[in-house]
Amino acid sequence: MEYGDDLAVAAGSDAAVAQRRKKRYHRHTPRQIQQLEATFKECPHPDENQRMHLSRELGLEPRQIKFWFQNRRTQMKAQHERADNCFLRAENDKIRCENIAMREALKNVICPTCGGPHTNDDYFDEHKLRMENAHLKEELDRVSSLTSKYLGRPITQLPSSMQQSLSMSSLDLSMGAAAAAMGGPSLDLDLLSGGGSSSGMPAAFQPVSDMERPMMADMATRAMDELIRLAQAGDHVWAKADNGGCCREVLSVDAYDTVFGKPGGSRGPDVHVEGSRDSCLVLLPAHALVDIFMDSSKWADFFPTIVAKARTVDVLVSGMAGRSESLVLMQEELHVMTPVVPTRELCFLRYCRQIEQGLWAVADVSVDLLQQRDHAAASRYYGAPPQARARKLPSGCLIADMSNGYSKVTWVEHMETTEGDNKNPINPLYRDLVLSGAAFGAHRWLAALQRACDRHACLVAASMPHRDIAAGVTAEGKRSMMRLSERMVSSFCGSLSASQAHRWTTLSGPGSSGGGGDDVGVRVMVHRSTDPGQPNGVVLSAATSIWLPVPCDRVYAFVRDENTRSQWDVLSHGNPVQEVSRIPNGSHPAASSISLLRGLNASQNSMLILQESSTDATGSQVVYAPIDLPAANVVMSGEDPSAIPLLPSGFTILPDGSGGPGSGSLVTVAFQILVSSLPSSRLNEESVATVNSLIGTTVEQIKAALNCSTTTH
Known part of the structure; x- marks a missing residue:
């Protein structure tokens, strides 16, 4: 047999061994674990009849039942030993620290009569301290025994977080409360202390332990x-x-x-x-x-x-x-x-x-x-x-x-x-x-x-027909445009959360005092933008929510229509826009779509607007972001759009939840502007005044166009 044949046989043998080992591996389901744990609590050492009964009930072999109980007993023993070792180690460290403290105290003792070094053991009786320590240890053991009977487990299994909380001094708590009180948002607008960061969850839990x-x-x-x-x-x-x-x-x-x-x-x-x-x-x-x-x-x-x-x-x-x-x-x-x-x-x-x-x-x-x-x-x-x-x-x-x-x-x-x-x-x-x-x-x-x-179905079906007003768009261009729009919508949704990580500040305006009215005032938030696909620098987000006595579908049709955009879009300066391309974005293309819009103003020919409009039975949204002409060409050619920076703004439209004949719409208007491309720059009052005026003017123009300027909720 050739040398290569020997290698093939050896490889086949190793593969067979690995396959047998893989077959022997078995992971129990949560239902099986639940039943096994319940039996273990009642009887850690089941006899053969009990193991056979569990085998039939759980669909496991008797050897698997036997090995599980053996492993569980070993695991419990190891856990108890680890807990006891930790407890004893802590006690040992405590006594060692006491010994060091006593030796240092003996070195520095001064006689109260003559002021010289102390030579009489009566003043600092080390034996007396040791007796007191022994008494305290006995008291600790007694309290631990009573506590373990009450909890049904040894005191050494108390969570470390509880021990840490018990050892925290009242000074630490008061200082923490004061720091939290001082950390609230202020309208100095030096809001770059981490508020508004989009990364991370507010309170991270730790992985589950073996006992849990x-x-x-x-x-x-x-x-x-x-x-x-x-x-x-x-x-x-x-x-x-x-x-x-x-x-x-x-x-x-x-x-x-x-x-x-x-x-x-x-x-x-x-x-x-x-x-x-x-x-x-x-x-x-x-x-x-x-x-x-x-x-x-x-x-x-x-x-x-x-x-x-x-x-x-x-x-x-x-x-x-x-x-x-x-x-x-x-x-x-x-x-x-x-x-x-x-x-x-x-x-x-x-x-x-x-x-x-x-x-x-x-x-x-x-x-x-x-x-x-x-x-x-x-x-x-x-x-x-x-x-x-x-x-x-x-x-x-x-x-x-x-x-x-x-x-x-x-x-x-x-x-x-x-x-x-x-x-x-x-x-x-x-x-x-x-x-x-x-x-x-x-x-x-x-x-x-x-x-x-x-x-998702529209993204997969790249060959789905779509209306293209200008030049032809390839299937790759369509998918690239949808991926870019998906990132835009995700960024917009994430920027509107009222979580602990987003510190919104209320500006002066209608409803800012928390009273009634049909809006809630303008809220602002600022953060450093460093995420991929977003412009680097300081970004100011501003939003307000208003109630309109108009059905949701009417508001949605108004803000998404390119023919009526000049009535509310302050940045268009009253100039009309033209739809360059439209891609269906759902089962009803007339209601949900992705569009490229171009302003007809001669000074804005180098900028386009990417807009996604979507609606369902519970609400609607219109999200848009300006992109320059080179970026649009990248998208249309089907290249990767992940490097194109986007700063989305838009509207969310929800029913007000009243369900009555006078029900209306809850509309949130949100803008994001790049204040500075320098991450170290500070926000100034001029930028805040600009975005406040931008939102206020947009809201008033929407109310005027929908004939509800003076209506209150």
């Missing part, structure tokens, strides 16, 4: 079971509600408490329950939707109008191909695109399960890691922690594969919110929209999902 994982799996399994029951429940749990002429399903809270055995009476008087269900068909296969939902980056990109930020804290179970039986811990911020509605910050478990062929379920449930150290408190996941303003109860969706690449999605949204946040309340203009559940309900999620799927 079984409890997390139990929570996820319970949430999945409840989600499936809610999604399939009938009229005894879900009631029909008429919201603005649209009939939707809302949760009957009393019926839910009865059916699911929840302690409804334990809710505080300031707790508001939002529960809704809806279903629709979307143009995307089920497995593709699951991939998007389980990836926090894709999740945020797919829902920019709802998800301000999202990140994966930890992957507890990777599952099969990252899908079935996957369990991840995620953190996100949900927003309404206006600076006057605070974001909802959530940390939750997301669990995916393939129920049967072509049917998937994705379940969410909030989790507070600060309470997870106590298993008894963690099992009561239903109750919202007092510090949380929003908590997601078992929610999610069922995704069923249909024919021709479609999926039927049944969405359940169930959340408890706590009112009374005096530091960042909901503005009265948006109160009806938020408290009615329309702002974060299932209907809005599905409308955004449908729009995103339609947009």
